[in-house]
Amino acid sequence: MEYINRTLAKFLTLFLVSTLLSLTSTVYAQEAVKQRVFDEAELLSDSEKDSLQAELDKISREFDADFIVATKKKLDGVSIQYFANQFFEQHGNKQGSGAIIAISMAERDINFTAFGKIYDQQKRRLDTIRASVGKFMTAKRYHAGFMHFAEQVRPPGFFRKVAIIAGYWQPWVFALVLTAIVVGFLAYNHKGSITVGSSTYAVPGAFELISSEDRYLRTTTTRTKISSSKSSGGGGGRSSGGSSGKF
Numbered sequence: 242m243e244y245i246n247r248t249l250a251k252f253l254t255l256f257l258v259s260t261l262l263s264l265t266s267t268v269y270a271q272e273a274v275k276q277r278v279f280d281e282a283e284l285l286s287d288s289e290k291d292s293l294q295a296e297l298d299k300i301s302r303e304f305d306a307d308f309i310v311a312t313k314k315k316l317d318g319v320s321i322q323y324f325a326n327q328f329f330e331q332h333g334n335k336q337g338s339g340a341i342i343a344i345s346m347a348e349r350d351i352n353f354t355a356f357g358k359i360y361d362q363q364k365r366r367l368d369t370i371r372a373s374v375g376k377f378m379t380a381k382r383y384h385a386g387f388m389h390f391a392e393q394v395r396p397p398g399f400f401r402k403v404a405i406i407a408g409y410w411q412p413w414v415f416a417l418v419l420t421a422i423v424v425g426f427l428a429y430n431h432k433g434s435i436t437v438g439s440s441t442y443a444v445p446g447a448f449e450l451i452s453s454e455d456r457y458l459r460t461t462t463t464r465t466k467i468s469s470s471k472s473s474g475g476g477g478g479r480s481s482g483g484s485s486g487k488f
Contacts, residue, residue, distance in 0.1 A: 275298070276332070277297040278293050278310050278387075279309070279310065280310075282314050282345075284346075285387075289384040293384065293388060293391070296391045300391060301339070304338075305338070306337060306340070307333040307334045307338070307340075308394060309329060309340075310342050311328050311344075312344050312345075313343070313347075315345060316345045316348055316350065321343060321350035321351065322352055324352070325354045325483060328341060329354065333356070336479065337357055337479075338358040340356065340359045340360075340363070342387065350487060351375045351485070351486055352483055352484065352486075353370050353371035354481065355367065355481065355483070356479055356480070360481050361480060364482055370393045371485070372486065373389065373393065374389055374390045376488075
């Protein structure tokens, strides 16, 4: 009887542990998969939504931000900018960073809005990104356009930053800076060697050192007071901005 009780206790313990692990895994999986594609206008197939969801989820985790795509059949009297802001507040990170591309088919409206660090990185390109995605919408290439959005909102690397900055300069300014860099590099690597030295004008054997003497004069110590300063800044709401237009 005692053996049966021990066996039953072991079985119940294993069952409870397995159940808890299963529930934990289920909860974790639900938290890990966050919906980022909201296709009310039914512009995407199931496979297109899946691939877009995977791409948005990838860059969201990679850059610790929320990237969302939202389509509407119609706006019901509100502006596309208002809709995008409210939708991101409901489905995105309320305190963190991210971006949303939103379109409404009835009004042919499109909006790109960025928040937090994504806005700081892309604030000069709000119109550019919105317009580039809008071209895909006009051509009815919805999946390609939303994938293009995912590519454009990636925080730029070094070379892409250079290309973006160059895009805002006048062509002659960029050419001037590039020329200066090239000329400076060539000048640095083609310096003339110095041929005049201490022995250039000396006659061999004309100078002979008879004796030398070192005299200690004094030691001077200088002390400089180094002052330190402390600064503090207050917190505030996150930065954000958007661009709206037609497609």
